[in-house]
Amino acid sequence: MRVILMLIKKEFLQVFRSPLLLSILIVAPMVQFILFPFTADYEIKVLDIAFIDNDNSTLSHNLINEFSASKHFRSKGIIDSKSYADKLMKADKIDFLVEIPLDFEKHLICQDGTTIAITANAINTVKAGIGCGYVQTVIGDYLKEISENTGLTTLSNTAQLFTTNIYWYNEQMNYRNLIVPGILVILVTLIGAYVTALNLVREKEIGTIEQINVTPIKKWQFLLGKMIPFWILGMAEFILGLILMKIIFGINVQGSIPALLCITAIYLLVMLGLGFFISAVSENQLQAMFIVFFLFIVFVLLSGLFTPTEGMPEWAEKINYLNPMSFYMEVIKKMVLKGCQWADLKYQTIVLSVMAVILNSAAMLSYKDSSK
Amino acid sequence: MSEIDIQHINKRFGKVEALKDINLTVEAGEVFGLVGPDGAGKSTLFNILTTLLLPDSGSATILGMDIINDYLQIRRSIGYLPGVFSLYPDLSVQENLDFFAAMYKSSIRDNMNIIKPIWDQLLPFKDRPAGKLSGGMKQKLALCCALIHKPSLLFLDEPTTGVDPVSRREFWDILKDIQHKGVTVVVSTPYMDEATRCDRIALIQNGNIIEINTPNNIIANFKGHLCTMPTSDIFGLMKIMDRFELKCNYYPYGEHFHIVFYDDIKKALPAFEQFLEKNGRVHGEISSIQPNIEDCFIELIQMKL
Numbered sequence: 001m002r003v004i005l006m007l008i009k010k011e012f013l014q015v016f017r018s019p020l021l022l023s024i025l026i027v028a029p030m031v032q033f034i035l036f037p038f039t040a041d042y043e044i045k046v047l048d049i050a051f052i053d054n055d056n057s058t059l060s061h062n063l064i065n066e067f068s069a070s071k072h073f074r075s076k077g078i079i080d081s082k083s084y085a086d087k088l089m090k091a092d093k094i095d096f097l098v099e100i101p102l103d104f105e106k107h108l109i110c111q112d113g114t115t116i117a118i119t120a121n122a123i124n125t126v127k128a129g130i131g132c133g134y135v136q137t138v139i140g141d142y143l144k145e146i147s148e149n150t151g152l153t154t155l156s157n158t159a160q161l162f163t164t165n166i167y168w169y170n171e172q173m174n175y176r177n178l179i180v181p182g183i184l185v186i187l188v189t190l191i192g193a194y195v196t197a198l199n200l201v202r203e204k205e206i207g208t209i210e211q212i213n214v215t216p217i218k219k220w221q222f223l224l225g226k227m228i229p230f231w232i233l234g235m236a237e238f239i240l241g242l243i244l245m246k247i248i249f250g251i252n253v254q255g256s257i258p259a260l261l262c263i264t265a266i267y268l269l270v271m272l273g274l275g276f277f278i279s280a281v282s283e284n285q286l287q288a289m290f291i292v293f294f295l296f297i298v299f300v301l302l303s304g305l306f307t308p309t310e311g312m313p314e315w316a317e318k319i320n321y322l323n324p325m326s327f328y329m330e331v332i333k334k335m336v337l338k339g340c341q342w343a344d345l346k347y348q349t350i351v352l353s354v355m356a357v358i359l360n361s362a363a364m365l366s367y368k369d370s371s372k
Numbered sequence: 373m374s375e376i377d378i379q380h381i382n383k384r385f386g387k388v389e390a391l392k393d394i395n396l397t398v399e400a401g402e403v404f405g406l407v408g409p410d411g412a413g414k415s416t417l418f419n420i421l422t423t424l425l426l427p428d429s430g431s432a433t434i435l436g437m438d439i440i441n442d443y444l445q446i447r448r449s450i451g452y453l454p455g456v457f458s459l460y461p462d463l464s465v466q467e468n469l470d471f472f473a474a475m476y477k478s479s480i481r482d483n484m485n486i487i488k489p490i491w492d493q494l495l496p497f498k499d500r501p502a503g504k505l506s507g508g509m510k511q512k513l514a515l516c517c518a519l520i521h522k523p524s525l526l527f528l529d530e531p532t533t534g535v536d537p538v539s540r541r542e543f544w545d546i547l548k549d550i551q552h553k554g555v556t557v558v559v560s561t562p563y564m565d566e567a568t569r570c571d572r573i574a575l576i577q578n579g580n581i582i583e584i585n586t587p588n589n590i591i592a593n594f595k596g597h598l599c600t601m602p603t604s605d606i607f608g609l610m611k612i613m614d615r616f617e618l619k620c621n622y623y624p625y626g627e628h629f630h631i632v633f634y635d636d637i638k639k640a641l642p643a644f645e646q647f648l649e650k651n652g653r654v655h656g657e658i659s660s661i662q663p664n665i666e667d668c669f670i671e672l673i674q675m676k677l
Contacts, residue, residue: 006474010463017462207458211517214422214452215475216444 003217007225011199015233021195028190029237032183033244037176047131049096050076050085057105059146066142067098072134085119095121096131108146180249181336182305184241185329188264189299191234192271193278194292200226200279201288219367227272234268235261245336254339260331263345266352267328273359274324280366299325324355373436375400375525375556376421381430383416383579390416392579394430398558398572403551405570406560407669413579414560415455418529421558422452435525448476451523451555453514455530461503465494465513468502469520476521483522486553490516490546508539515546519555526550528559532566544569564666575669582672587665594663594671596621596632599641602656603629609653616647621674625666629655632663632671 015021049067053060068075076094079085088094099117101107107114118135120128203209212222238261245251253260275292282288300306302319303326312320320326327348334340342349376398383391391413398404406414419425421434423443432439434446459468473479484491490512497505502513511531518526528547532540544566551557559570567573568587575582575590583590603609606624613622618640621632633640641658648655663671 002474002477006471010460010467010471013467014460014462206461207454207456208460209458210424210454211452211458211472212475213424214447214450215472216447217475218444 003221004225004228007222008229011226011229015229025191025195025233025237026240029183029187029241029244032187033180033241033248036183037179037249045072046074047072047096047127047134048076048094049073049098049135050088050094051078052080052082052085052097052099053078054102055100055104059105059108060100063100063139063142064098066138067135070134070138073138089119089121092121095127096135098135176249177251177337178333179305180245180251181332182303182329184238184245184336185303185305185325185332186300187241188234188238188268188328189271189296189325191230191237192268193275193296194289195233196226196230196272196275197278197282197288197292198285199230200276201282201285204279205284219364223276223364223367226276227269230272230275231265231268234271235265238264238268251336253336255335256341259342259345260335263328263331263335263349263352266349266356267324267331269356270324270352270359273356273363276363277359277366280363299323302326303329305329324352327351374398376404376432376434376558378421378432379430381417381420381427381432383413383420383425383427389579391420391427394579394581396574396581396584398556400556401551401554402571403547403557403559403569405567405573406558406576407562407564407567407570407573407665408560408576409562412576414576415529416579417576418452418455418527418558418560422450422527423447448521449524451518451521451526453511453518453526453528453531455533457510457514459502459510459514459517462501464499464501465505466498468513469516472517473520478521480520483520486522486550486555487516487519489549490519508535508542511535511539511543512546515543519550523555525556526558528557530560530562532561532563540566564664564669567665573665575672577673577676580676582669582676590665590668590672591663594668595675596634596671597637597640598630598632598661598663598667599644599658600625600628600630600661601658602627603654605653612651612653615651616644618643620644621671623670630667632667 015025051064051067053064064075064078067073073096076088079088082097082099085094085097089097097117097119099119101114101116104114104116116139118132120132122128203212242253274295278288278291278295282291302312302316302323331345331348331352334345374397376396378394378396381391381394382389394417406417408414416425420427420439421432423439423446426440435449437446439446460471463471469480473482480487480491494509494513494516497509502510505513515528515531518528532543535543540563547557547559548569561567570587572584572586573590574584585593604627606629609629610622610624619634620640621634623630631644633644637660645658
């Protein structure tokens with residue numbers, strides 16, 4: 001016991017004596033929290049829009065006014081021809097063109113259907129896609145408004161058709177709520193795998209491991225003495241992340257916090273085991289860094305933080321069963337945003353526990369205390 | 373019973389035979405020196421004896437315990453100072469000592485009597501990070517860490533390599549003091565002058581032990597007759613020496629040229645002077661000297677070839 005306590009004390013002494021590591025531990029999460037959600041924000045602030053009004057009726061004028069009133073659009077006015085619109089778009093003066101057809105008002109009243117052409121500058125596909133959604137939403141809102149005022153039922157049906165877009169729109173508005181918990185996951189992963197792997201390999205590099213190996217301490221004591229301090233650091237980092245999330249973005253954890261901490265503790269064990277395993281197979285910090293970096297990128301891309309996992313081919317989804325980060329990402333999203341409880345996350349908890357046991361056993365076996 | 377008993381140990385790294393059939397014993401209370409050039413196999417032998425490395429074949433006992441089966445008990449009773457400084461550079465002197473003491477479930481105070489002379493020298497620097505100590509001080513700290521659990525056997529792998537001459541002398545005085553406190557010391561060194569401070573030495577070359585004896589006996593067993601002469605033309609001399617017909621051995625020794633004659637010196641010396649004159653070599657005075665351990669080592673290697 002005294003041996004392990006001393007190992008832990010030594011580890012903390014070293015962490016607090018290393019200004020670089022300490023600042024990484026404290027500054028990195030802050031920078032990530034402050035910078036990341038804004039850079040990864042898919043919400044489009046203002047779109048420039050122009051109109052061709054072939055109908056020139058009250059309803060078409062009202063529709064154009066509706067766009068001017070929206071905070072997402074800046075109206076560049078009504079123009080005469082498509083060729084002029086083309087010129088404007090090439091000059092990056094407008095992002096969207098809305099073309100209202102002849103007899104727009106008449107068709108609406110008669111309820112026999114009409115087509116509004118939306119032209120988008122698709123150089124930036126994300127902007128075009130999201131902008132189209134916005135345009136449709138504005139039109140949908142407008143049609144709904146008319147139907148409410150006039151009692152035309154088919155129009156409200158049309159508006160119904162747009163409700164999916166409205167939902168989509170809202171999700172984009174809340175994009176930050178998705179990315180911020182994702183940053184929590186990245187933080188915990190980095191502490192768990194990166195810092196641990198580098199720390200252990202450093203002992204190899206400077207030869208201290210040899211001095212430790214000639215002492216009678218046992219393998220498990222040494223690894224436990226490494227694991228506990230980094231586990232504590234990881235948990236502290238996670239709690240710091242939760243506090244920052246609350247302060248900066250006002251996101252509260254919807255689910256049970258004790259359950260969240262428990263699963264995080266298990267996930268950290270997975271990452272610590274991974275870090276140890278990597279340090280056991282690499283000879284210097286550079287090798288360890290490359291391995292962790294490679295795995296990290298794969299984990300992040302597969303985890304569904306930036307791209308939805310549903311869009312992946314089936315084989316990629318199968319690989320994801322080996323990706324601890326994707327399980328944990330699910331836990332975090334469900335806990336923080338959806339308000340799930342222990343019972344809802346039993347499966348993820350079990351999978352992560354199994355991974356923790358396997359990786360730590362692998363680390364124990366591959367770590368040599370001599371050439372025996 | 374011997375403190376260390378090594379029987380037929382072999383170790384090979386790929387194609388390199390690092391140790392070839394090593395046999396030696398170390399008795400309680402002696403300072404035993406392992407002397408040889410870099411790459412001779414000293415560190416490999418140390419790693420095997422300190423249970424960090426397994427031999428390919430052969431066996432060894434340390435304090436009566438088998439290096440393979442009883443390695444944990446062995447680790448409890450030996451101290452090891454590795455060839456490279458391997459303490460935590462970011463921990464202070466005191467913290468390093470406390471840490472390693474705890475690894476042996478011991479403490480600085482428990483073993484003060486054995487480490488006191490070194491501890492007194494380290495005391496002014498006890499709060500300094502180990503990485504910021506001078507080379508000599510680093511070695512003293514490392515020695516202190518190796519002694520912190522009062523081992524009965526101490527292994528020192530090239531403890532004085534890269535240490536200034538004054539600190540080296542101090543270090544050897546400390547080793548003698550440790551020996552007097554009842555610790556058996558096994559030390560490796562590439563410096564021949566340090567070999568004479570050991571009770572017994574083993575000369576090791578290319579994984580072979582060439583000779584095991586006391587330094588005095590090794591010097592007494594020197595076969596030839598050693599002469600030295602100052603010269604500024606060592607290269608020129610080396611080139612012509614194979615034309616000298618008498619049996620001899622020669623090598624540069626600093627600014628001197630050492631030549632060992634194996635024939636009657638009364639005939640050999642005039643013959644050599646004549647030979648130098650004939651080849652038009654300017655030379656200083658040739659004088660007979662007592663061989664030192666280095667001359668013996670060179671002779672032993674030559675005889676082995």
